[in-house]
Amino acid sequence: MSISPFLRSPFTDLTGGIHSHQMLGRCQKEEGRYMDCLEAYGLERGKIKCSHLFGDFHECQTSMKQYKRFMAMRRERDRQIAEGKLKGDNQYVTPKVDSF
Structure with a gap:
């Protein structure tokens, strides 16, 4: 797992955001927490120490x-369909809206 570039230059600083989720990504909070933890403890x-945060980010x-x-x-x-417990219209019933 490589997080920092091998050779750092202004070009890598400019294009570093392409590989992150910070620009309107759905995982930006998880990635931010993981990167903050890595910054605190070092790579x-x-x-x-931050493996649990990486697990959340990976999920x-x-x-x-x-x-x-x-x-x-x-x-x-x-x-249940193969055993005959669900038959007819009950085979593919969608859950109720508030059943979560």
């Missing part, structure tokens, strides 16, 4: 937990 210690980028939860719910619904 080597920060990788260990925001990839949405893997959300995808896995969706797939688990889909597998359960398909299992």
